[in-house]
Amino acid sequence: MSRRPKRRHTPIVVAVWAGVAIAFFALPFIGILVRAPWGDLPDVVTDRAVRRALWLSLRTSFVASLIAGILGVPLAWVLARLEFPGRSVVRAIATLSMVLPPVVGGVALFTSFGRRGIVGQYLDDWFGIRLPFSTAGVIVAQTFVAMPFLVLAVESAFRQLDTRYEEAASTLGARPFFVFRRVTLPSVRPALVAGLVLAWARALGEFGATITFAGNLPGRTQTMPLATYLALESEPERALVLSLVMIGISFAVLLGLRERWLTTALPEVRT
């Protein structure tokens, strides 16, 4: 990392615009902090419905980021290391759900994994598995929108990796999977951790695909974002408190992420 530039070198215009940007990001949160009924905080966070939503959110987002890791790391490796025709198309497909409106993702999921979806109807007929309105459906929706974050972070790291260590391991007789597990993976650990955390954060915040595909049922599919949104209709004060909880969790995670992890994680997509 380069040395921090000295203050007197900062162009004033840049500093002013950066200040505007910070205000733009900070003001909405200040708004919530000012308006939030702090006195209600203990009551709301110990409320059974809220605890259920929070617990469901934590569970599902954890599993979703785990699945994103298990499936996303091999995908990232393939995208980074294998030359094959249509690679940019595959990468575009793998990251499409990141830029799509999540509701579109939800619609896409129920046309594929829904009860009448092209895959879902067989899941139902053969195995009796119904993803819509189930906790598994929430995890599917979250994984769908969160995995691209991991794939891009890890792919970028795989590309920047010096291949000489892997070559050395191979020369010494290590099998390809051993090299992958013991040399390649440990070398991209910061990116992997950052990718997992970003995917987890995205899964935690998932709303559109979840409500479209998995519906909204307390204890089963009602995650914190859904509970917050629906509370806004009836008890806006409660929605503010729920927002506080979500902000607290996400902010803590971002603070915990070391700066270098975030900067390595920011994907440089090359086509």
Next chain:
Amino acid sequence: MLVPLLTALASCGSESATTTLDVSAAASLTGPFAEIEKAFELANPGVDVVLNLASSSDLVTQIIEGAPVDVFASADIKNMDKVAEADLIDGVPRVFATNSLRIIVAPGNPLGITGLADLARPGLVYVTCDPNVPIGRYAQEVLDAAGVEVTPASFEENVKGIVAKVTAGEADAGIVYTTDVLAAGDRAEGVDLPADLNVSARYPIAVMKSAESSAAARRFVDFVDSSEGVAILIRFGFGTP
């Protein structure tokens, strides 16, 4: 610096001398209000009606939070009352339409649902809305009156969400407005409720105090309640109060 840029962008595309009328309407009014918008704009050149459709409870939150709304049409009295309590209504709300409830099922009614008791069948996927959303409360009232206990698979955001889940085949049944079954066309079918259990949903409309052009807002409300407006509402299956 940014403000002029944003206003310039936001006003892009609107004609110079038009009055914009922001109408917030319950999701169940989607069909008729789209037509009423066209007919009203035709009769009132220079007025551009912008519809904001969501569940009545959602709309109330937006209005109370200061959304610039000129006219509000609710699917129940309770949500209109919330706006009245916040002292945001100009004048008195007027009931302009009524609606009743039906069970919505897949085309051909493959599960042979004939009444409310069937909704309690094990394995049947029933979806509804939160009791704060008018349709959610009405549905619960009807089920309570019938003494049927149903476990919903999901609480959708608004009545159109229930329709969407049933027409997509994800859910087997839901209780929606008669007008929603009609609007779904051949993508769904309706099952009647016993007349003594059915509710009569009353739709009030009112001009908001925040209306920028209260004259245009009042003309819109009058138009909805005129013979032309009522004819459109009836065509979409609504009743008259």
